[in-house]
Amino acid sequence: MHMKFIGLLLAATLLLRCQPSSSVDPITTGPEPEPYRIVRDSIKTGTYLGIAIDEQAASVYPKIQALQATKGVSALNVVSNVFADLIALKERLPLYQYILLDQKSGTDSGVQITVEGKTVKSIYLNSGQQLTQWPEKQAVDSSVRVGDAISTLYDKLVAIRNIDRYTNKFEYISLMTKNLSADYDGGMSQSPQWYFGFSTGPNQMDQIQVHFRGGKVSKLYIDHYSKY
Incomplete structure (x- = not known):
């Protein structure tokens, strides 16, 4: 069920040509997406999932790679x-x-x-x-x-x-x-945002946005999605 949920998030963001979700399924036509509740948390100091504010992009990448095993993260999306x-x-x-x-x-x-x-x-x-x-x-x-x-x-x-x-x-x-199984791409440090998602329960998932300024983490947004 959670893969369908992740796919719905991808379709919405790909239509904006900027933010695909953690799935890499193509855009396809189909029924209207079901509504989901979104609650956002923001972090501008400290750390979250081991990712620290002001940390360099190159050292953030292996921490996200490690979330494949602990959180089931399957891919990382790179904006712009x-x-x-x-x-x-x-x-x-x-x-x-x-x-x-x-x-x-x-x-x-x-x-x-x-x-x-x-x-x-x-x-x-x-x-x-x-x-x-x-x-x-x-x-x-x-x-x-x-x-x-x-x-x-x-x-x-x-x-x-x-x-x-x-x-x-x-x-x-x-x-x-x-591809989180592949080496770090140095050009990723020029991106203003990376993000990824993982399931947190039936019909629930978190999407983590890691924002960068000058190649360093400036803030994190955590969007909690759940079905109404």
């Missing part, structure tokens, strides 16, 4: 981790579970690539259409396909970007969801 230069992302792409490619304005044909372990798990368009490869009908070396090794993703995306009709899909490259 957006780029227009694919070449600069060669070493960073393999560190993420969820990658969005789109035009600056946002389109239904934007591409959501989800990675699980070392392979591409799924490919969706923002419209909700599921694909087995993108672009469709392109050759193997110039398309991303479900089951591809993550190690091939960068070279394939470079080849796709060089195809004129797809170049505009690289105007907005968002590395949205960090």
Whole structure:
């Protein structure tokens, strides 16, 4: 039940193109989400879950990694981790579970690539259409396909970007969801906010927002979600 709950939070935040939740499921159409109560706590001094105010981003990351075992955290979401230069992302792409490619304005044909372990798990368009490869009908070396090794993703995306009709899909490259099994990405320190969530009981979960200023923790918000 709690995975459905987490998925509802993801759908709401992805529609804003800024804050996905801890799930990495694609946007899909369906029934209206059920209402949930939200209570917020804020922390501006001290520590929470071992994360301290004024702590450097690089030392916060392993503390969140440790929450995989203690709290069941499965992913970390990085706000405003957006780029227009694919070449600069060669070493960073393999560190993420969820990658969005789109035009600056946002389109239904934007591409959501989800990675699980070392392979591409799924490919969706923002419209909700599921694909087995993108672009469709392109050759193997110039398309991303479900089951591809993550190690091939960068070279394939470079080849796709060089195809004129797809170049505009690289105007907005968002590395949205960090793979907590992977090493720290130094560029994450430039993000104004990270966040993650975990279940706290039947139909209950907490979402933790870690806000940064100058690469240091400035405050934390804890949103407690529960079903009415």
